[in-house]
Structure formats: C-alpha cells, structure tokens
Amino acid sequence: MIDFAGSAILLLLLSPMLGVIAAIIKLTSKGPVIFEQERLGQFGARFKCLKFRTMYTNNSPKIHQEYIRQFISGVKDCANTNKVQAPVYKITNDPRVTPIGKFLRKTSLDEFPQFWNVLRGEMSLVGPRPPIPYEFEIYDIWHRRRILEVKPGVTGLWQVNGRSRMRFDEMVRLDLRYCQNWSLWLDLKILVATPRAVFSGDGAC
Template identity: 70%
Template sequence: MDEKKRTTGFAEKLVGAVSSAIRESDIIGWYEQGKVLGVIYTELNQIENLPVADVLEHKIQKTFKESLDRSIASKIVVSLHVFPESREKSSQDEAIDEKLYPEDRKRQNGRKIAMFAKRFVDLTGSLALLLVLAPVMAAIALAIKLGSKGPVIFRQQRVGQFGKRFDCLKFRTMTVDNDPKIHQEYVQNFISGKVKEETENETNEVVYKIKDDPRVTAVGRFLRKTSLDELPQFWNVLTGEMSLVGPRPPVPYEFEAYDLWHQRRVLEAKPGVTGLWQVIGRSRTTFDEMVRLDLRYCQRWSLWLDIKILLATPLAVFKGSGAC
C-alpha cells in the first residue's frame, strides 16, 4: 500500500507540474492553417524562433526541474504526440512533420555514427543478397509466371518512418482479381482484438495473416510459408525506403486503425524486412504484442541487436512458426 501511495503521489505531482506549465490563455502559433495547436505561451522572447514542439518541451522540462527533485527530473523524457496531423483526405499522403517530435530528432542526432554504420550494413547487405539470391529470385519469377496470370512483382503502398508513403515490393502470391476488402476487414478486426483464435498443431494462437486465404495461389502458399515472397524488399532497402531490420511497415488502412500509442512504431525507425517480433513470434502473436516488440527494438537498438536478429531470422523462417 505504501508503494502504491508513493506511485500515486508521484503521478499526481507529474500531472500538477505539466498542468502548471500549460495555460489556456497563452498562444504560441498555428499547428495547421486555421487551427490552434493547443496550449500556448506568451513569454517567448528568447525562444520564439523554435518550433512549437521545442517550446512545449522546454517549458515542461523547466517546470519539472522546478517542481521535482533534479535527479528525477533529469531522467524524465518528454514525448509529444500530435499526429495523425489530419484525417482529411487531402492530407492523408503527407508525411508527419519531424519537427513536432524533438525527442526523436535528438536521439537520432546522438546516434549519427551508429546510424551511418546501420545504413552501410543495409547497403552492403542488401546489394550482396540481391546478387547472391538472383538465381533463386529468377526461379521464383518463372514459377509465378507459369502458375497464374499477372505480374511477378506486387507493389503495395506502405507507411514508412514519419508517415512517408512508399511502394513495398513483394513477389505476387495472390490471384490478380482478388478483393482487397477481405484483408482490410481482417486487419481492422485483428488490431481491435476481434479475430478468433485459430487452432493449429494443438495450439491456440491469433494469426496475423489470414489462415487458408482462398486468394493465395499454390506457388504463393509456398512463398509465404518460407517468406521468400519478401525477397524483393531488399531493393527497398537498397534505395533507402527500408532497413534490413526494423518495425513492420503498415498499409495505410492499417495505420488508420491504430491507437495513438501504436503509431509510435512509424516514428521510431525505418521499417525493416525482418524485426524482433518476426523472429520471436513471426505472424503468431497479438497485435499489441507486435507493436510492443517493435518499440522495444527501437528503444534498445544497437548494431549488435541488428546482427542477432539477422542471424535468428533464417531459423525463424525455417521453423515457419506463424507463417501462413
């Protein structure tokens, strides 16, 4: 009970500190044309040229230092959540303004050398894999062409870091005349936790992909089971749209169904071909757990963690745990 009281008291102190830093009468500027960002301040003489998010962060951190013990205040990270910036159709394709997230920019700036090394690994790794796997990819392309009508490569728009849209490349695994609403409805139900458990090998687990999807071709089932359909994504890595390791890139209608905390996964890092949840649970895990694993990866990221995930990926693919 004493611990609960201390925790509750500290939480109330934090809320009080934030409340004292926020005043309804102050105005700092505009978040969007014709719309006020929210709580805003008048005493901006010294920092008036900073972005809105920087001013908010500066004000709140200053209040924390004045209201709390300095050793505690220095450990508190202020995160500002102000997206999706708009749900209007005209702005759905616009990327998120990175300036609204100073804590992400500061963390990335502090990792410039490490991020350069990560990009170097992405470039050399993706190029090497594309060259080595070229015969395999050619054989897959031939099998797809002989197996069903339609293009070899399937392009699907995905949401990358900071909401930037890009065409994610995969080998086509479905018939060309399929109804995309089937997957859209399934994903929305999966995110909201309404998908019923599927039984396979005497284990009850919620499956991310649609089990026994009738739209998938015979060749496509094999490619999905082995994750070979994702090999073209190495081109996305080479062009800088993706990384070898990172959070899974959502499709736009999936992103629109996200809760606020889910959306952090598109802020923290570039999307990856593989990631922590893929090697731990593959497609068989709850959506919330998938997001938690993605966020855990971003928070604990290191080159060594990337290497461990890359080394664990072939075994996860071979075991096929969760693949559909």
C-alpha cells in the same frame, strides 16, 4: 551504408533463387511477378513495398481491410480456435492465394524483393514492419510510434520471437522495444536468428 551493402550482397547471392521463383509465379498464374503495395515508412512517408505476387489478380482489398480491423482489435484467432493468433496480416486458408503463393508466404520468400526497397533507402534490413495506410488509420495512438522511430525493416524483433503466435499489441511492443534499444549488435542478432524463424515456419498456421 550497412543496409545498402548488405542488401546488395544478398540480392547478388540470391539472384538465381529469385529468378526461379519469378519464373514459377509467371508460369503458374496470370499477372505480374512483383506485387507493389503502398506502405508507410519512417515519419509516415509513403513508398511502394515490393513482394513476390502470391495471390490471383483482381482481388478486392475490402476482405483484407476487414480482416485487419478485426486482427488489430484482437477478434481474429488462429483457425477459429482460442490457441494462438492467425498468421500476422494473412487470412487463414485464403482462397485468393495461389498454390505457390502459400509456400512463399509460409517461408516468407515473398518478402525477398524488399531488399530492393532497402537499396532505394526506403527500408532497412532490420526494423518495424511498414503498415498499410488503411491499417495505420485504425491504430491506437501508441501503436503509431512504431513508424516514427526508425525506418521499417525486412525483418524485426517480433519476426524472430514467435512470429504468428503473437497478438498485435505484443508485436507493436516488440517493435517499440527494438526502437528504444537499437544497436548494431541487436541488428546482428536479429539477422542471424531470421533464417531459422523463416524456414521453420515458426508460428505459421
């Protein structure tokens, strides 16, 4: 009930901004405004995760699949340095991303359509990130626990604790910690901390 009410209120309040973003996407590149991607929810249930489209159309998923494989294995780092990890699940300086898409990704505004997923009961406001099926296939066994405990969320513990500075294993550990220590108070703290983490671009490359 809290997820449903919260997402409905947020969609209502944010509707003018969402409309502006949709118009800009439509005017600046060809293709649909909304990008639908199959993800795995609680207990492995598949659903279409919604995002604002940030890429040019007709892209091969193989580039991202290989990047994900290397990211999860710990091969990839930020801008080819040894300082911090690359943006989570996002290729640095990806030529497939549109100019407006770069801004939407940096600020995580591309994630806002996921409030519809929350309304449909597929996601929660707070929870682990829902993995892509081909990503799940290369998880270690202990990684897979992150989608068995609770529904996936629009935001989560790792998003407000360093975001892109984290390695994949650290991110999963925070997701599991959230599942083990869940409470309404923890959800509230994460929700309050999310806007600052998002709009500061904390941890982005």
